[in-house]
Amino acid sequence: MITSYFSEVLVRVNPFLKGKTGRVFISRIPPKVRPTIKLQTEFLNNGSEKKPLIQVKFKDGKVIEVDPTTMSIVDVVQELDRHSRALLLKDQIES
Numbered sequence: 870m871i872t873s874y875f876s877e878v879l880v881r882v883n884p885f886l887k888g889k890t891g892r893v894f895i896s897r898i899p900p901k902v903r904p905t906i907k908l909q910t911e912f913l914n915n916g917s918e919k920k921p922l923i924q925v926k927f928k929d930g931k932v933i934e935v936d937p938t939t940m941s942i943v944d945v946v947q948e949l950d951r952h953s954r955a956l957l958l959k960d961q962i963e964s
Contacts, residue, residue, distance in 0.1 A: 873902065888937060890945060933952060
């Protein structure tokens with residue numbers, strides 16, 4: 870997962886629901902990158918009105934939101950890496 874272009878990450882996890890994509894996503898963010906991004910985690914209770922969510926804001930301002938209850942970790946990583954690779958290509962062209 871290309872995390873160098875993340876600026877903010879919000880992960881909402883409901884530990885009472887089936888699925889662990891949100892928790893696995895948090896664990897896949899490297900420790901070296903964590904101090905450079907704003908990482909927020911919210912743990913929802915069983916009767917919460919809010920839905921589980923993974924929201925990533927990139928350094929170019931684009932925000933991508935995915936539903937961790939309907940997507941696997943592989944799908945989430947592919948979705949986010951698609952934009953990260955575009956930013957990587959843009960950086961390589963400019964330098």
